[in-house]
Each structure stands twice: as structure tokens, then as C-alpha cells.
Amino acid sequence: EVQLAESGGGLVQPGGSLRLSCTASGFTFSNYAMTWVRQSPGKGLERVSDINKGGRSTTYADSVKGRFTISRDNAKSTVYLEMNSLKIEETAKYYCAGAFPGVWPARTRFEYKYWGPGTQVTVSS
Numbered sequence: 001e002v003q004l005a006e007s008g009g010g011l012v013q014p015g016g017s018l019r020l021s022c023t024a025s026g027f028t029f030s031n032y033a034m035t036w037v038r039q040s041p042g043k044g045l046e047r048v049s050d051i052n053k054g055g056r057s058t059t060y061a062d063s064v065k066g067r068f069t070i071s072r073d074n075a076k077s078t079v080y081l082e083m084n085s086l087k088i089e090e091t092a093k094y095y096c097a098g099a100f101p102g103v104w105p106a107r108t109r110f111e112y113k114y115w116g117p118g119t120q121v122t123v124s125s
Helices: none
Strands: 003-007 009-010 018-025 032-040 046-052 058-060 068-073 076-082 092-099 112-115 119-122
Touching: 003 032, 003 092, 018 032, 018 119, 032 068, 032 112, 046 068, 046 076, 046 092, 058 068
Parallel strands: 009 119
Antiparallel strands: 003 018, 018 076, 032 046, 032 092, 046 058, 068 076, 092 112, 092 119
């Protein structure tokens, strides 16, 4: 059974940090570029960051550049998102997604083959 399982979300104060993890099972993780996507209440999906299958190429949304870092450990089938200097408006459910093989970088929801159920990040004082 294919699964993506996010963890690490929670409540954090503005300016704080969190590290999200997404662990894959049921497919060959190292063959897939991965993306972190978020959705705030009442808003659409927003791509946060991508990493290619080998981990050597990354992209970031302008809003998170310099504050967020994506990484992956293919031996552990896990992708991470280190988030620093978090802002209240970044309260959202954060999802990891695996793009169809050969797609880099994925830019529409239809280019993702696998999705996790998400983890809630709440930034509040």
C-alpha cells in the first residue's frame, strides 16, 4: 500500500521554527521528486518547495526563500521541511506530494501521483 505520512506539525509562536517530515512507503521513493504544498483556510493550494529525486535541485516559493529548507534522505524514504521565522499567515495544513516520474518541477495538482493526508501548522501567539 502506498503511503505518505507527514509529521512534525503543531502550534508555534510567530518567529518560531518547526521541522516537518514526510515518510513514504509502498513505492520507490528515490524515483520521485517531492513537493511540500500548503493550504490555508479559505485559500487554494500553494506550492512551498520542491526537491528533485536525487536531492541536488530545490525550488522555493518567493514567500519562503531564506527561511525554509527542503531536504531528503532517500535511505529513509523521507523528505523534510525546516521552517524558520514562521509567520501567522503561514498557518495552514502542510502536505507532501510525489510527482509523476519525469515531472520536474510539478506545477499543477494533476502532476502529483501521491499525496499525504497533511499535518497542521498553526502559528499563533
